[in-house]
Amino acid sequence: VHVVVDPAIGKVLRPHQVEGVRFLYNCTTGKCVENAYGAIMADEMGLGKTLQCITLLWTLLCQSPNPGKSEINKAIIVCPSSLVRNWxxxxxHWIGKDRINLLVCDGSLGTKxxxxxxxxxxxxAKGRVVTPVLIISYESLRTYIEALHxxxxxxxxxxxxxxxxxNQDSLTYKALNEIHTKRRVILTGTPIQNDLTEYFSLINFANPGLLGTSQEFRRKYEIPILRGRDSExxxxxxxxxxxxxxxxxxxxNKFTIRRTSDLLSKYLPLKYEYVVFCRLSDxxxxxxxxxxxSDKIKGLISGKNAQTLKAITTLKKLCNxxxxxxxxxxxxxxxxxERTSTIINTSSRRRSTHREDDPSPEDSGKLALLDNxxxxxxxxxxxxxxxxxNYTKTLELFELLCRVRNYQCVRLDGSMTPKKKMKIVEEFNKPESPIFIFLLSSKAGGCGLNLIGANRLILFDPDWNPANxxxxxxRIWRxxxxxxxxIYRFIATGTVEEKIFQRQAHKQSISSCVVDEDEDVERHFSRKDLKKLFEFNENxxxxxxxxxxxTRCVRGRQVFKPPEVNGTNQGDTSFWNHYSEYELHKIPDKILRECGKGIITYAFQTKSQEQISK
Known part of the structure; x- marks a missing residue:
């Protein structure tokens, strides 16, 4: 008997999602790799991984090639606690309230x-069950693993x-590994974060033993690949x-599917992306x-890691x-x-007050630009x-700025319950909502949030991990x-933030290399370059x-246009337009052109492909 997707869901699936569901079905029924039933759904963010996996789950619960039988009777969805209610x-929404019963472990089931x-x-429970799907957070699954393993x-x-x-040595990994199921699907938009060992952990979880032990993987693949990627x-x-x-x-590739957000260009409005380098204030x-x-810093650099990290964190905060x-x-x-600084536009200076609670945007290049x-x-x-x-204190500074300037804002951070988070997001996304600014902690709000009520996003500081x-x-282009x-990323010129941004490029070139099969990622940085975090380049x-x-820019002026970028090269800023402070007038974004005078030293810019259809 042919297995077909439920028409109620099938009619809303886009072509790439149909292809994704078919791929996942073939993997989880053992048709892609002999004796392997796992898969990695590694589509970039915004392509509908959740919908594709819901379609897979519902198809497996309802059907199989054998008439009257289903492929599976029960499924578990494990996710971060903030996404339990979202799932x-x-x-x-997609299957229908009257068609499926869910067991949701979100603290509402009573005592331990x-x-x-x-x-x-x-x-x-065996056979066809009344409640076939459990949704549980990683933390709760660890707590209650004795009931499930x-x-x-x-x-x-x-x-x-x-x-x-x-990390295959983590408690979470070990707990999930105790659940006896051969069909394991990992959803992640960022399959490699720091290194290939982490990639191996994901592969080994989805299809245990397929690539041998971690030592064998390291010897056979990781060491030679990384050695070959080094610029030296x-x-x-x-x-x-x-x-x-x-x-x-x-x-x-037999059990990993990854499409880039380029596909979204067919359905979504244009997206302009900028990396904006901001001069420090005097x-x-x-x-x-x-x-x-300072002597203390010189001592710290040669000291222990924790101390060095503290010094780096202090530098990062200083950049803010x-x-x-x-x-x-x-x-x-x-x-x-003195209060009046040459760095800030006169329009902003007029708005600046002398109250005690003034956030003093003129003391920071990035905050001055943001204010403008x-x-x-x-x-x-x-x-x-x-x-x-990344920082709570920086978010507090933004809140202060909003209060002084009379901007209505809401803030979402790690201290909120999932229910409250969802309520705030829904309110902000309403077109008639008076909320102008949504403040977000990158740690608390990165995953899974849909903030389409906004169409401008500013990432004020870079994270060590490009995945974050x-x-x-x-969050907004979806x-x-x-x-x-x-979309704007702010970087303080010549500082530790540039080093972090460059290190991200190094990590992403590894990710792009393995997951995107992108042979054209330039070998920018050698490993020794990554040690220069404390050097400050003032000139x-x-x-x-x-x-x-x-080679496209001569003395701060872009002479040749960048090559056409598609898919996987989209994230490589060496392929973007480069506008130095001498050419700010050429930046397509009027807001950046007007507000960046005297502050922006360089801006990298790219845009998505033109929209093809609604």
Whole structure:
């Protein structure tokens, strides 16, 4: 008997989603690799991984090639706690409230003993069951694993935000591995985060033993591939690395599907992306120089990792605003300049107050630019903004700025319950909502949030891990968005932030290499470059642009247009337009052109493909 997708869902699937469901079905029924039933759904964010997996789950629960039988009777969905209710909502929406019963472990099942009892009865039930799907967070699954691990009745396990399984020695990985099910589907938009060992963990979870032990994988694949990717590698090392990579891809491509967000261009409005390099204010500059050459820092650099990390974190906070750093701790004495600074536009200076609670945007290049941009967006459009930072204190600074400027804002961070998060998001996304700015902690809000109420997003500081930034950046350009989107990443020129951004490029070139099969990722950085975090380059317009050794730009002016970029190269900023401060007038975005004078030293820009159809 032919297996067909339920028409109620089938009619809404886009072509790439139909292809994705077919691929996952073939994997989980053992048709792709002999004796392997796992799959990795690694589509980039926004392509509908959730809907594709719901379609797979419902198809397996309802049908099989054998008449009157289903492929599976029960399934578990494991996800971050913030997404448990989201999965419930999506399942009920696509399948129908009257067609499926769900067991949702979100704290509503009673005491620990009561929850254990309910989960035990779910695990032990055989045959066609009344409640076939359990939705549970990674944390809860670890807590209640004793109720779930002694059964072989679980037909399918879906692991959302599956990069949680990147460390096979973690308690989460071990707990999930105790669940006896051969059909394991990992959903992740960021399948490689830091290294190939993490990629191996995902593969080994989906299809245990397929690539041997971790030591065998490291010896056979990881070491030769990384050696070949290093910019100082020999031709022979490059050749061996590429051979091993090809061999690895031949195996993993049989059960890994990854499409880039390029596909979204057919259905979504235009998206402009910018990386904006901002000059430090005079005050910031003086503190930064004192900080880097201070005896305490010199001591810290040669000290233990935790101490060094603390120094780096302090530098990162200084890039955001001097008020976030305790200068006394490092014995730094820098006189604060007069209130009026040349860095800030006069329009912003007029708005600046002398109240005690003033956030002093003129003390920070990035905050000065942000202040100017928000004001212009407010007065010239009806656009709304998502504003993201890694740091709670920076979010508090944004809140203060909003209060002083009378902007209505909401803030979402890790302290909120999933229910409250969802309520805030729904309110913000209403077209008639008066909320102008959505403040987001990148750690708390990166995963799975849909913020299409806004069409401008500003990522104020870079994360060590490009995956976290990619998650944060994908919040607004997604299904349901009606307006042209503008995405800005702020980087403080010449500082540790540039080094972090460059290190991201190194990590992403590894990710792109293995997952996207993109042979054209340039070998930008050698490993020794990654040690230069504490050097401050005062005389550059962009340290990152310098490292590109860009042949398209001559003395700060782009002479040749960038090549056409498609799919996997989209994220490589060396392929983008490069506008130095000498050519700010050429930047397509009027807001950036007007507000960036005297602050922006360089801007990299790209845009998505034109929309083809609604």
């Amino acid at each position: 419930m909502k999506e399942l009920l 003993e009561q929850t254990l009892k309910i989960l035990s009865s779910f695990a032990s 002694n059964t072989d009745t679980i037909g399918l396990m879906l692991c959302d935000e599956g990069h949680r399984l990147k 590698s020999t031709d022979k090392e490059k050749e061996i690395g590429e051979e091993r990579l090809k061999e690895l891809l031949e195996i993993t 005050y910031q500059l003086n503190i930064y120089k004192e900080f880097v050459k 605003h001097p008020s976030l750093v305790d200068l006394d701790e490092y014995n730094i004495k820098v006189e604060k300049p 941009m928000i004001s212009m967006i407010r007065h010239t459009s009806d656009d709304k903004i998502v504003l993201i930072s 930034d990619m998650q944060a950046l994908a 299904e349901g968005q009606q307006k042209t989107c503008y 550059t317009l962009s340290d990152t642009h310098d490292t590109f050794k860009c």
